[in-house]
Amino acid sequence: MTRSTRDKNRFGQHIQTDIPDDAPLADRPGHKLRTSNTIVDRQALSNQSKETLQPVTFEDQTGFIRMVDETEPEIPNQFTGPSFRNKKEKFRFDGHKMLHHLDRVQAWQKGERFAPVHIDMGLTKFCNTACIYCYAVVQNMTRGVMIQRDVLLRYIEDCGKLGVKSIGFIGDGEPTLNPALYDATVRANKCGVDTAMATNGLLLDMDRAEDLLKNMTFIRINLSAGTPKGFQKVHQSPEKNFDLLVENIRHLVRIRQEKGYKCTIGLQMVLIPECFDEVIAEAELGAELGVDYFVIKQCADSEYRELGVCYEDYRNVTEILQHAEALSTPNYVVQAKWNKISAADETPLYRHGVRKYDVCYGTPFLSQISGNGKVYPCGPFYNKDRFLIGDLHEESFYDMVMGDRYWAVHDDIARSVDVHKDCAIGCRQDYINKFLWDLANPPDHVNFI
Numbered sequence: 001m002t003r004s005t006r007d008k009n010r011f012g013q014h015i016q017t018d019i020p021d022d023a024p025l026a027d028r029p030g031h032k033l034r035t036s037n038t039i040v041d042r043q044a045l046s047n048q049s050k051e052t053l054q055p056v057t058f059e060d061q062t063g064f065i066r067m068v069d070e071t072e073p074e075i076p077n078q079f080t081g082p083s084f085r086n087k088k089e090k091f092r093f094d095g096h097k098m099l100h101h102l103d104r105v106q107a108w109q110k111g112e113r114f115a116p117v118h119i120d121m122g123l124t125k126f127c128n129t130a131c132i133y134c135y136a137v138v139q140n141m142t143r144g145v146m147i148q149r150d151v152l153l154r155y156i157e158d159c160g161k162l163g164v165k166s167i168g169f170i171g172d173g174e175p176t177l178n179p180a181l182y183d184a185t186v187r188a189n190k191c192g193v194d195t196a197m198a199t200n201g202l203l204l205d206m207d208r209a210e211d212l213l214k215n216m217t218f219i220r221i222n223l224s225a226g227t228p229k230g231f232q233k234v235h236q237s238p239e240k241n242f243d244l245l246v247e248n249i250r251h252l253v254r255i256r257q258e259k260g261y262k263c264t265i266g267l268q269m270v271l272i273p274e275c276f277d278e279v280i281a282e283a284e285l286g287a288e289l290g291v292d293y294f295v296i297k298q299c300a301d302s303e304y305r306e307l308g309v310c311y312e313d314y315r316n317v318t319e320i321l322q323h324a325e326a327l328s329t330p331n332y333v334v335q336a337k338w339n340k341i342s343a344a345d346e347t348p349l350y351r352h353g354v355r356k357y358d359v360c361y362g363t364p365f366l367s368q369i370s371g372n373g374k375v376y377p378c379g380p381f382y383n384k385d386r387f388l389i390g391d392l393h394e395e396s397f398y399d400m401v402m403g404d405r406y407w408a409v410h411d412d413i414a415r416s417v418d419v420h421k422d423c424a425i426g427c428r429q430d431y432i433n434k435f436l437w438d439l440a441n442p443p444d445h446v447n448f449i
Helices: 100-109 135-139 149-162 181-190 207-217 228-235 238-258 273-289 309-323 338-345 397-402 404-416 430-440
Strands: 001-002 019-022 052-058 061-067 119-120 166-170 194-199 218-222 264-271 293-298 333-336 368-369 374-376
Touching: 001 100, 019 264, 061 368, 100 430, 166 181, 166 238, 181 207, 181 368, 207 238, 218 228, 218 238, 228 238, 228 273, 238 264, 238 273, 264 273, 273 293, 293 338, 309 333, 397 404
Parallel strands: 119 166, 119 368, 166 194, 194 218, 218 264, 264 293, 293 333
Antiparallel strands: 001 019, 052 061, 368 374
16 A cells, blocks of 8 residues: 555645555654655665566567556556556657768768768659649649659669668659659669659559569658548549559559568648548548558648648647547557647747748758759759759769769858748758757757766
């Protein structure tokens, strides 16, 4: 039993302690505390534990938990080993992973030149759908324009030489409209570069699906609806294409299972009011299809707010998102990107664009390339010639990274861009910038951790 004292202390205040009845007490506590003279003798605790220990295994972790009467609170200082209660994060959709690339961080701190850890890039400048939340529309989409095959393969080899860790075919246009996609993925694997893709999935070449599943880290299907009618409304594509997409996803999952490929397959919804009523349907669809995850992200708006995103609207969908997340299973993750979806609950300054850092340092770590082959430090700066680093059709990416122009543009970003008014809210480098800003602006006495 535990001694729960609710008496008044010597000052007339009500007090409560949680000292077990059988706990050894100190004879000479030293002086009176706010509560009383009753102090546990911690030196005498070494062999007091009488609870039954039970081993517990969770995923790849094993530990012990104390088996006690559920009506009794757990007692500290029994030293029975760790009890594992925090679920391991399978996918990190809402945050950054910079701590796994400290070699690049140290190079940056020393002012050295280094290759990006990751590159987001388009393979085309056009698309076969017309999603009403499409950020690429403000980046001058151009039908028929794409990175040419020989240029793309040379670029992949340059990334391997430079030590680029990963490339996401996640850009302004639909990647499957570029027939070189499949060869580029195979080549990247041979060069030691991880690849991934975000696609609307309608034009996947199923004859080459194995090349993607065998060589890619993940395939993310951009789907912001769980029904044919919702699909037509949000993606402005015929309802029949919803059924086509569902079959394509089902086929990918089937091939992966039959062949034992490790490629992750997931769904992503861009959350806008027009699809609030589609969240649960898509969460249920993902479970039925056997994909690995369904992630729900905020809609990123431009610096001029051309998409009209209002973060206050997200307050109306909190319970729906929580319901969707409750559909998660050990093999299927449903997760909302709460940090950015909940921006309306931040201070008014942050909601309206004022960041928690003053300088953009993140572009050398995560760069972006447009689907026409033009290299920029950041997607929202596409078509701004001041920040154009070069064109893959005219110069090798290896020479760009080794050249002065590349670093002059990144330096220009850090020196001249006002992140509070020049940049889009919730940009790709946002989490990275918070991390780097803290490193670049340390407090005094850092050794006193």
